[in-house]
Amino acid sequence: MSPFTTRILDIRTGRTETVTDLTAACEDFLVEAAAGRDGLLNVFVPHATAGVAVLETGAGSDDDLLAALRDLLPADDRWRHRHGSPGHGRDHVLPAIVPPHATLPVVGGRLSLGTWQSVCLVDTNKDNPDRQVRLSFLG
Template sequence: MSDALRTTVLNITTGSAETVTDLTRDCADFLTRVADGRDGLLNVFVPHATAGVAVLETGAGSDHDLLAALHDLLPADDRWRHRHGSPGHGRDHVLPAIVPPHATLPVLGGSLELGTWQSVCLVDTNVDNPDRKVRLSFLG
């Protein structure tokens, strides 16, 4: 593997409830290990059909607001054609069309370049699968 591309996989347990999990510290720690002060790009990718990556404010209620908005847009009921798993699980398979499974973010001087209130988050509405992988890749 080239020194220009470094990658790792995080194993995240989201539990049995819909969650927004802040990954910002994990991203910063990864960049501390691999970026060596360089500029580049951090790609965050969730290799799951029922989870996504969002950049948003956390801790002030926005994470709960996002889950509420997703519940309004994608109700957990029997309208979905995709019908395995818990009731309404088909909505989880539509989630990545709204909250994409990836984000590419700027890295300047080895540090993630986020706005003051921005955090990198795993969004998981699938209560049937509590074990998630998140791939972090730095290109610089």
């Protein structure tokens, strides 16, 4: 069993701002990659306009995050980066606030998350409906 294993997930986020829960896909990957071992899972988004967040989903926190990002990074004409749809420059600032990666503990082959924590892809870019997420296990 290799101490390092990686897989690419292809995610369709569509043309709206989204928070996509990746937790089940991470767990599925770890069944094979970790095979019961301890280690670290790195989740990385190779895009300049998306990020990875660990937060509660399903109880409104994911919508609250998108609302907070809209308040903090309005989709208007203030941005110097101006290609794409109006306000697209804000999408390029997003990874400075919601980083494009997270490294998470794996114990006994399973993610060691808190009770309400989920691993999520955060995508505010309406111009790019297709995303990749790289999952890498080191253990």
